[in-house]
Amino acid sequence: MVDVNGKVMSAKEAINRFVHDGDALVIGNYTVGSCAELVYEVIRQGRKGLTLYSQSGIFDVETIVGAGCVDRLVTTYCLRAGGKKGGSAVERGLNAGTLQIEDYSNFQYNARLMAGMHGFSYIQVLEGAMVTDLFHKRSFMGENKFRVIKCPYTGKDQLTVPAANPDVCIVHVQRCDKFGNAQYWGALGSVAAAALASKRIVVSCEEIVEHDVIQSSPHLTLIPAYRVDAVVEVPWGANPTEVLGYYNMDQFMYGLFMMADGTADGLKAWMDEWVFGCENRAAYIDHYIQKFGSKVLDGIRAKAFYSAPANYGSAFTSRWDREGKERNMGMTLPEFEQTLKERGKLYE
Amino acid sequence: MSKPYTLQELLVIAVAKEIHDHENVILGVGLPTTAGAMAKALYAPHATLMMESGIIDFEPLLPLNHIADAHSCRGFSYATDLFSAFTMTYRGFVDVCFLGVGQVDKYGNLNTTAIGDYYKPKMRLPGSGGAADFISYAKRTVLTMLGGNFVNKLDYFTSPGYLDGGDSRDKSGLFPKGSGPTMLLSTKGVFRFDPVTKEIYLAQIHPRVTIEDVKKDVPWDLKIAPDLSETPRPTDEEIDFIRRFAPAMSAGRELSMELTIGNMMKMLKA
Numbered sequence: 001m002v003d004v005n006g007k008v009m010s011a012k013e014a015i016n017r018f019v020h021d022g023d024a025l026v027i028g029n030y031t032v033g034s035c036a037e038l039v040y041e042v043i044r045q046g047r048k049g050l051t052l053y054s055q056s057g058i059f060d061v062e063t064i065v066g067a068g069c070v071d072r073l074v075t076t077y078c079l080r081a082g083g084k085k086g087g088s089a090v091e092r093g094l095n096a097g098t099l100q101i102e103d104y105s106n107f108q109y110n111a112r113l114m115a116g117m118h119g120f121s122y123i124q125v126l127e128g129a130m131v132t133d134l135f136h137k138r139s140f141m142g143e144n145k146f147r148v149i150k151c152p153y154t155g156k157d158q159l160t161v162p163a164a165n166p167d168v169c170i171v172h173v174q175r176c177d178k179f180g181n182a183q184y185w186g187a188l189g190s191v192a193a194a195a196l197a198s199k200r201i202v203v204s205c206e207e208i209v210e211h212d213v214i215q216s217s218p219h220l221t222l223i224p225a226y227r228v229d230a231v232v233e234v235p236w237g238a239n240p241t242e243v244l245g246y247y248n249m250d251q252f253m254y255g256l257f258m259m260a261d262g263t264a265d266g267l268k269a270w271m272d273e274w275v276f277g278c279e280n281r282a283a284y285i286d287h288y289i290q291k292f293g294s295k296v297l298d299g300i301r302a303k304a305f306y307s308a309p310a311n312y313g314s315a316f317t318s319r320w321d322r323e324g325k326e327r328n329m330g331m332t333l334p335e336f337e338q339t340l341k342e343r344g345k346l347y348e
Numbered sequence: 349m350s351k352p353y354t355l356q357e358l359l360v361i362a363v364a365k366e367i368h369d370h371e372n373v374i375l376g377v378g379l380p381t382t383a384g385a386m387a388k389a390l391y392a393p394h395a396t397l398m399m400e401s402g403i404i405d406f407e408p409l410l411p412l413n414h415i416a417d418a419h420s421c422r423g424f425s426y427a428t429d430l431f432s433a434f435t436m437t438y439r440g441f442v443d444v445c446f447l448g449v450g451q452v453d454k455y456g457n458l459n460t461t462a463i464g465d466y467y468k469p470k471m472r473l474p475g476s477g478g479a480a481d482f483i484s485y486a487k488r489t490v491l492t493m494l495g496g497n498f499v500n501k502l503d504y505f506t507s508p509g510y511l512d513g514g515d516s517r518d519k520s521g522l523f524p525k526g527s528g529p530t531m532l533l534s535t536k537g538v539f540r541f542d543p544v545t546k547e548i549y550l551a552q553i554h555p556r557v558t559i560e561d562v563k564k565d566v567p568w569d570l571k572i573a574p575d576l577s578e579t580p581r582p583t584d585e586e587i588d589f590i591r592r593f594a595p596a597m598s599a600g601r602e603l604s605m606e607l608t609i610g611n612m613m614k615m616l617k618a
Contacts, residue, residue, distance in 0.1 A: 030416060031415060031416040032414065032416035076477055078473075078474055080474065083495070084471065088472060091471070103461060103475050105476040105477070105479070106477050108481075110431050110434075126434065126484060128481065129480050129481065131520065133461070133504045134480055134506065186403075186427070187403050187417070188402040188428065188430070190429065192429065242413075242417075251608075259609075305422055305423065307423075
């Protein structure tokens with residue numbers, strides 16, 4: 001779907017326009033359905049000096065860190081390939097001094113975005129963490145990683161974190177209209193907060209749908225159109241992760257990635273083939289099928305299990321009834337206009 | 349005598365028995381989700397299973413890939429967000445949660461962040477994820493330690509157990525009274541915490557394991573329960589459930605990975 005003057009565009013154009021060197025970039029997805037194609041496009045375009053926010057790092061964080069795009073990482077969870085004997089791009093980056101990390105708990109990280117989303121400058125988090133090294137060991141955020149304040153109502157010590165308002169969020173969802181109303185369902189995680197806290201939002205989706213689909217299911221809209229800058233239609237856009245209602249996790253491709261990720265050379269070879277070697281997602285899927293056949297992808301396509309429709313209906317959709325009478329005043333439009341005239345309400 | 353079982357099957361069942369009917373349960377990925385599914389199917393039909401990604405009241409049909417895996421059930425009852433999953437824990441609505449262990453000390457404090465220096469780690473572990481907040485505010489926490497270690501001092505203090513022991517956790521005023529870890533499961537035994545000193549002790553020992561086997565992993569003089577018992581072997585019903593629900597769990601990580609990679613190699617050649 002090409003929308004020349006609108007928000008619908010390719011991943012290449014969206015990343016080129018909205019993700020810049022030195023940005024604070026947040027990956028909006030949490031553990032599931034990660035925006036693989038948008039992450040790969042950031043890597044292909046060679047962005048540098050990013051501060052990356054990730055609720056839970058999986059192959060997405062490993063590839064973008066492994067590619068050298070990220071100087072600083074704010075996260076709660078990192079992937080490790082190959083257990084004790086293996087490794088990760090994050091671990092290699094920390095040891096090489098090319099990456100700094102700021103560790104939070106899941107809640108603290110999400111709370112920073114929640115504060116940012118709602119326009120607060122800080123937010124209370126759960127005070128138990130004050131005894132831990134999450135609180136005591138600090139990296140690039142220093143004093144501002146946490147601050148302890150007194151609750152003005154109870155007098156108790158409260159642990160707080162500062163709001164986060166990343167420059168740009170990249171996020172993958174099930175479906176979106178051309179205006180940018182992004183619908184997402186399943187594990188809600190921190191997707192809405194990550195997107196809405198950010199200054200710019202790039203959405204990729206499995207499919208672009210008509211606006212009336214959105215209007216009949218507004219409870220599924222997590223990100224409203226007026227906040228979205230770019231809409232990118234990318235079928236299989238989260239592979240090797242999964243998208244509820246579209247496809248399952250691709251254990252085969254994930255397995256290939258995990259076997260590669262334990263070493264820098266392994267990860268580089270994997271990215272040369274699957275990130276740099278494929279100019280976009282369509283090329284990636286073509287290469288996949290050419291190399292391994294279509295059996296794996298066909299085997300993980302979702303079988304439908306539809307949500308029961310919620311009835312958004314009402315008694316009527318016009319003030320004028322079937323006989324053409326206004327429902328409260330009981331007169332037709334000509335009768336109504338006659339009355340306005342008789343009562344001296346109309347001006348020439 | 350029930351039929352032959354694997355070590356992993358014994359472990360899953362020991363964990364599943366920590367879930368009681370009508371409880372609200374936060375599950376972590378791996379062994380706890382299989383244990384949760386089994387508890388719900390066999391012992392605790394009214395338990396509400398929850399995950400921090402906001403998937404609440406689900407009945408898994410498959411073992412979960414991770415804590416946001418809605419593909420492993422056909423729908424669920426309540427779709428909330430991560431923020432609310434933690435605030436409901438903070439408010440006291442979670443009875444029991446399950447956490448994995450990288451390092452654990454005498455009082456059940458945990459490290460799941462880094463081995464060696466935090467800033468230049470010998471080994472970077474996953475991090476806190478939900479652990480620090482769940483063990484702070486769930487009423488009980490069950491620890492599963494399959495690859496981790498007992499240490500005198502944690503390399504990084506990720507999640508609070510009983511702090512310095514005794515009443516130090518309750519006295520800190522930061523946690524609900526009486527909360528904290530209640531059990532640790534390892535591949536050798538089941539450990540619990542002394543009600544007064546809060547020091548971890550061996551409560552049950554798995555079949556074919558000796559006390560010496562357990563003690564050699566612990567760098568202090570581990571206390572042993574005077575009424576030390578053997579971990580009960582699984583029943584046929586329990587074994588059948590696990591093998592049907594999560595065959596890879598029955599096999600254990602190493603064997604199931606070996607079989608999976610073998611199968612992948614076959615696919616790559618075909």
